[in-house]
Amino acid sequence: MWWLIPAGIGLAVVYSVVSEQEKQAYQRWQQKKNEVEDLLGEVRLEVHSHLYEARQSYNFQHLRGLHSSSVNAADQAYQLLKDSGESLHAINKMLTQSREQRSRFKGKLERAHLRKDFIQVKELKHSSSKLKAYIGSLFREKEKIKKQRNRFRKEVRMLNRRTCELKETIRDYCGEQGEKWYLQKHGRRAPKQLYINPHTFKVELR
Amino acid sequence: MKSKKYKNLPEIRDLVPINSSRGRNPLQAFHQTTGNRWVSVLCALNPLGPIAEAYGRTLAYKLEVKRLDVELEGVKGHAIAARYMIDSQLRLKIEELNQRHSGLRAIEQSINGELRTLQIERAEVLKMARDTHREALQAGLSNEERDFLYKMAMDLIRQLPTFGDRARMTLQNMIKALPPVPSVAGLLEE
Numbered sequence: 001m002w003w004l005i006p007a008g009i010g011l012a013v014v015y016s017v018v019s020e021q022e023k024q025a026y027q028r029w030q031q032k033k034n035e036v037e038d039l040l041g042e043v044r045l046e047v048h049s050h051l052y053e054a055r056q057s058y059n060f061q062h063l064r065g066l067h068s069s070s071v072n073a074a075d076q077a078y079q080l081l082k083d084s085g086e087s088l089h090a091i092n093k094m095l096t097q098s099r100e101q102r103s104r105f106k107g108k109l110e111r112a113h114l115r116k117d118f119i120q121v122k123e124l125k126h127s128s129s130k131l132k133a134y135i136g137s138l139f140r141e142k143e144k145i146k147k148q149r150n151r152f153r154k155e156v157r158m159l160n161r162r163t164c165e166l167k168e169t170i171r172d173y174c175g176e177q178g179e180k181w182y183l184q185k186h187g188r189r190a191p192k193q194l195y196i197n198p199h200t201f202k203v204e205l206r
Numbered sequence: 207m208k209s210k211k212y213k214n215l216p217e218i219r220d221l222v223p224i225n226s227s228r229g230r231n232p233l234q235a236f237h238q239t240t241g242n243r244w245v246s247v248l249c250a251l252n253p254l255g256p257i258a259e260a261y262g263r264t265l266a267y268k269l270e271v272k273r274l275d276v277e278l279e280g281v282k283g284h285a286i287a288a289r290y291m292i293d294s295q296l297r298l299k300i301e302e303l304n305q306r307h308s309g310l311r312a313i314e315q316s317i318n319g320e321l322r323t324l325q326i327e328r329a330e331v332l333k334m335a336r337d338t339h340r341e342a343l344q345a346g347l348s349n350e351e352r353d354f355l356y357k358m359a360m361d362l363i364r365q366l367p368t369f370g371d372r373a374r375m376t377l378q379n380m381i382k383a384l385p386p387v388p389s390v391a392g393l394l395e396e
Contacts, residue, residue, distance in 0.1 A: 011254070011257070014257055015256060015257050015260070018257050018260040018261050018264065019260050021260075021261075021264050022260045022261075022263050022264040022267070025263075025264045025267035025268055025271070026263075026267055028267065028268075028271055029267040029268075029270050029271050029274070032270075032271045032274040032275070032278075033274060035274075035278065036274050036277055036278050036281065039278060039281055039282070040281055043281055043282075043284070043285040043288075046285065046289075047285060047288045047289065047292070050288075050289055050292050051292050054292050054293070054295070054296040057296065057300075058296060058299055058300060058303070061300055061303055061304075062303055062388070063388075065303065065306075065307040065310070066384070066385055066387065069307075069310055069311075069314060069384055069385075070384060072314050072318070072380075073314075073377070073380050073381055073384060076317070076318065076321050076377055076380065077377055079321070079325065080321070080325075080370070080373050080374065080377060083325055083328060083329075083370075083373075084370055086332070087328070087332055087366045087370075090332055090335070090336060091363065091366075094335075094336070094339050094359075094363075097339070097343055098339075098343070101343050123349060126349055127349060127352060130349070130352065130353055130356060131356075133356075134342075134356045134359075134360065137360050137363075138360075138363065141360075141363050141364060141366065141367065144367040145366060145367055145370065148367060148370040148371070148374065151374065152370075152374070155374075155377065155381070159381070162384075162387060165387055166387060169387070169388075
């Protein structure tokens with residue numbers, strides 16, 4: 001039975017070698033598993049951030065187009081408001097001139113009464129009544145234009161609100177490019193920020 | 207030929223059936239007789255068992271590592287494919303958006319032109335109304351002439367709100383053509 005001793009030692013050596021190999025294989029497997037899990041996490045994060053950036057980029061393009069259309073509509077509405085204001089101003093001036101003319105007619109009429117120039121009195125009365133009717137018509141048109149101006153003013157306000165809302169949405173939901181765009185619209189420069197240059201790995205200002 | 211000494215002994219084939227004993231495993235016979243109660247005990251005492259198990263596990267780990275290598279490559283490939291898909295979808299959507307915006311811009315340009323024409327016409331009418339009004343208030347006109355000028359000025363002035371109404375209708379068309387402002391939730395889901 002003496003041969004059992006070297007056989008036992010041999011088996012023990014073989015077992016320890018195999019066990020060592022198993023341990024190494026386990027460690028390699030564990031390492032690889034961690035590597036795969038880390039990579040999966042990184043990829044998931046990267047794809048998510050890529051998707052987020054793509055969405056922001058799309059939102060930026062979309063909202064910028066809407067903003068431009070909104071600005072155009074607001075400009076047109078403002079132009080109409082200005083035009084109606086101009087018409088109103090012109091009618092007001094006409095009204096003032098017509099009233100002045102009417103008071104001049106009244107003066108002439110009084111003088112004609114004093115002179116007892118009945119032909120001129122008749123003519124002046126006619127002119128005065130015609131001017132009165134003209135003033136009345138001017139006033140009615142003025143009221144119409146005034147109402148129109150108020151409607152245009154409401155539309156300008158509504159479109160300005162929409163433009164402002166779009167501008168703020170671009171600032172808040174379109175990432176860095178949205179913020180830069182917003183600051184440019186307000187004539188301001190984006191504040192400089194610290195960042196790590198991917199080429200030189202140095203902290204720089206941008 | 208049997209010697210006289212073994213004459214009275216029975217034949218061997220009578221004692222042990224030779225055919226039945228050939229090929230029979232004594233270990234199996236032992237386990238059969240003991241009702242397999244010693245199998246687990248003997249397996250535990252077998253020194254080659256743990257070695258074989260350890261070797262088997264090593265092989266399994268190696269196989270698993272190879273599978274993970276393939277999976278790693280697959281994940282990298284998926285990442286590239288996902289990025290490519292996102293980029294191509296983005297390009298497609300931006301192209302659609304540009305087409306929509308160019309359509310909208312064409313409508314805007316046409317409406318801008320219409321409004322500009324109305325504005326020029328209105329300015330002309332206003333200028334004519336002012337001139338006629340100035341003429342009507344001048345001295346030295348007969349009643350008939352003055353009446354005619356008042357009437358003419360009023361006709362011109364009455365056109366001003368009409369221009370305003372037409373311009374307003376055109377503006378309303380422009381406002382209607384504007385796409386609605388997307389909600390925040392809509393922006394995130396799109």
